[in-house]
Amino acid sequence: MSDPAWVEHAIWWQIYPLGFVGAFPADPPPTADEHRLRRVAEWFDHALELGASGIALGPVFASQTHGYDTTDHYAIDPRLGDDSDFDHLVTEARSRGLRILLDGVFNHVGSEFGRHREAVAGGDDSWFRKGRNGLATFEGHGGLIALNHRNPEVVDYVVDVMLHWLRRGADGWRLDAAYAVPAEFWAKVLPRVRSEFPDAWFVGEVIHGDYAGIVSASTFDSVTQYELWKAMWSSLNDVNFHELDHALTRHDQFLETFVPLTFVGNHDVTRIASQLSDERHVGHALAVMLTIGGTPSVYAGDEWAYRGVKEERFGGDDAVRPEFPVHPGESEHLGHDTFRLHQHLIGLRRRHPWLHHARTTALHLTNGQYVYRTSADEGSLVVALNVDDEPLRMPLAKLGFGSGRVVAGSGVPPEDVVDHLDVEPHGWAVLTV
Incomplete structure (x- = not known):
């Protein structure tokens, strides 16, 4: 595993800035003199309170x-502000001990990207992949022009962009649509960036496939665990907890090579409160994410049970990328209990x-009940999930433990020490053993 040491303690709060500050969609769009990017910094204390x-x-x-659809990787989007606003963001983050992860779109560019405009005008088009009818696009989107990752100039360009913003205070990069970029491109880029910033972290957006093989070939630190x-x-x-058990078995195999980025929501998917058919099971999903191996990420608004499909x-x-108020105190708190649950599990x-x-081991598995042990050399926890209409009850001795202490769960308050599991229908519990 190649994670920089600080990543062991990393828990991300993810936002989609253009939506967060009401810059997109917006008619008319805001201008740089509104400095909307600074609104993000107003939420940093909220992120700390979350954990x-x-x-x-x-x-x-x-x-x-x-x-x-990037047009200039060296400039802050004018709908968000300017360079000084990014510097303000970094300063405010640093004063609170918060890291900054940037989103790098290096598979494709917007049609107004300078080199593309030159190519369309009859100039050099070597920066772009060729398609059947001209230059190739990303997944058929006419406004997303695919870069030619075999061109050494493109390699140099991406290296320089990454270094530019790491020098300005970023701590790492999420690499958008990394699955569409040849692994050998990343293997040329990332070692050069790491030579100056050995503690930077790089996570590739990968939907499916051979995660471990992709990490090895690309030299990513991590990929998204879709x-x-x-x-x-x-x-x-x-x-059907057999599906979850199968996924956790594969997850353990990935952990032999790298630590995945784990999440129950992000800016590209339906929010977890809308995705689940039974709202009582939001806690189950959070309990899994925050008790297994991985680098967790919480999508802004999920901590308040925001909905969006x-x-x-x-x-x-647009529904999963809404505008947030200027200050957290002005926000509509849709789920106080969900926020406290996030805090407790993150804590x-x-x-x-x-x-x-940590690795997981199944201790009890049926369609509607799942008990697993999550452990490392330093300790272990037992997590019990129940989506049956009947309670989950069994002595801990049956699972190989004499006793345990309930430290989290749907039943409150936790008991101090128990010698049995007793989880109500559609409930969950976490025990130290």
């Missing part, structure tokens, strides 16, 4: 629409940093 140690930013660079994301909510909806249409992401994780690399 996060870093801010994972969506796109902040100059773009045409949603941020993933397999586990899907298993967490669909196993709860389908009352992603749709496959133009503007289909549990921070008290047990070994969970970053």
Whole structure:
């Protein structure tokens, strides 16, 4: 595992800045003199209160629409502000001990990207991949022009962009659509960046495939764990914990090579409170994410049980990328209990940093009940999940333990020491053993 040492303690609070500050969609769009990016810093104390140690930013660079059609990787999007606003963000984050993760879109660029405009005008088009009818696009999106990753100039360009913003105070990069970029490109870029910033962290957006092989070939530190994301909510909806157990078995195999980025929500998917067919099971999903190996990320608003459904249409992401108020105190708190649950489970994780690399072992498994042990050399926890209409009751001796202490769960308050599991229907519990 190649994570920089600080990542063991990292818990990200992820935001999509253009939506967060009401810059997109917006008609008319805000201008740089509104300095809307500074509104993000107003929420840093909220992130600390939640228990996060870093801010994972969506796109902040100059773009045409949603941020993933970049026009200038060296400029802050004028709808967000300017360079001074980014510097303010870094200063405010540093004063609170928060890390900053940037979103790098290096698979493709917007049609107004300078080199593309030159190519269209009859100039050099070697920076771009060729398609059947001209230059190739990303997944058929006409406004997203695919870069030619075999061009050494593109390699140099991406290295320089990454270094520029790391020098300005960033701590790492999420690499958008990394699955669409040849692994050998990243293997040329990232070692050069690490030579100056050995503690920077790089996580590739990968949907499916050979995660471990991709990490090895690309030299990523991590990739997005979409397999586990899907298993967490669909196993709860389908009352089929065999799916979750299978995903956790694969997750353990990944942990032999790298520590994945884990999440129950992000800016590209339906919010977990909307994804689950039974709202009582939100706690189950959070308990899994925050008690297994991985680097967890909480998508802004999920901690307040925000709802939103992603749709496959133009503007289909807008519902999961809403504008937030200027100050947290002005926000509509839809889920106080959900916020406290996030705090409690994040606090549990921070008290047990070994969970970053912990492995899981199934102790009891049926369609609707799942008990697993999550452990490392430094300690272990037992997690019991129940989505049955009947309680989950059994002596801890049957699981190989004499006693345990309930430290989290749907039943409150926790008992001090128990010699048995007693989880109500549609409940969950975490025990130290």
